[in-house]
Amino acid sequence: MFTIEQLQAFVATSEAGSFSAAARQLGRAQSVISQHIMNMELDCGVDLFERSGRYPTLTGKGRELLPYALATISQLDRLNNKASQLFSQPASQLILAVDEGIPLTRLPKALKNLEQQFPQLQVECLTASSPDIIELVKSERATTGIILSELQMPKNTDSCNLGHIGFDAFVSSEHPLANHNVKHIDELKQHRQLVIGSKNADNSGFNQAVSPDIWYADNYYILLELANKGFGWCFLPEHLVAHTPNTLVKVGEEFTKLAWQVNIDLIQHQKWHSDPLHQQARLELQTLFE
Incomplete structure (x- = not known):
């Protein structure tokens, strides 16, 4: 019709x-x-x-x-x-964009397995915030992305879940909030918040600005250092805080009960969906958080 x-x-x-x-x-x-x-x-x-x-x-x-x-x-x-x-040759290059807040200790093993199956493999690794990675995949600058799950995805991308990581609210031990028993998120609005943004000024869907006083950064390592120096409070991946030297503490025993798990997604542009290299890459990368 x-x-x-x-x-x-x-x-x-x-x-x-x-x-x-x-x-x-x-x-x-x-x-x-x-x-x-x-x-x-x-x-x-x-x-x-x-x-x-x-x-x-x-x-x-x-x-x-x-x-x-x-x-x-x-x-x-x-x-x-x-x-x-x-009518084209199978791809030999994997351009992988990864959010810096995601632990990837098993990535070398996955790439090693992929190299054994594709001896001509070429790899380029990029790091960016999850909103920026979505744009990199959408524009085909990256062929594959590993991101913290977002609700809104471009129509030309495919995604699958890889696992999840824990987030919580952290602040420097010298910050006024460190000794305050925060029971509600409204109490945090009285203090500066450090927030993940992107290079095009878009915010992450799950890491929204709460306080009227906001400082932005496009990766979690900068947020961690700013928080460590007492510039404000922020939501951070628990594994990042645990494995990085810092003086950070969780914000209030009552408030930390609001900690949550964030999904990790693998995304690819639809044009690579049937490509042998990228099909196998999806399988290998799905083992990262088992």
């Missing part, structure tokens, strides 16, 4: 918020986008967008159709990626 061009116009308009923005995103004329949407609505017999306001918004029927359109376009992308691999 629908063409791929119509579905792309429909999805782009819903995401971009206007026909003109969708046209720019797809590199088409606005009239073409509008016509695609109108043809879809004629075929459906219902309005997919409400046009009474300044910008088009999805109707109830449009919201019902959107997930199916997204799934169809995703499958088309997978088909195109698979087809392109049929």
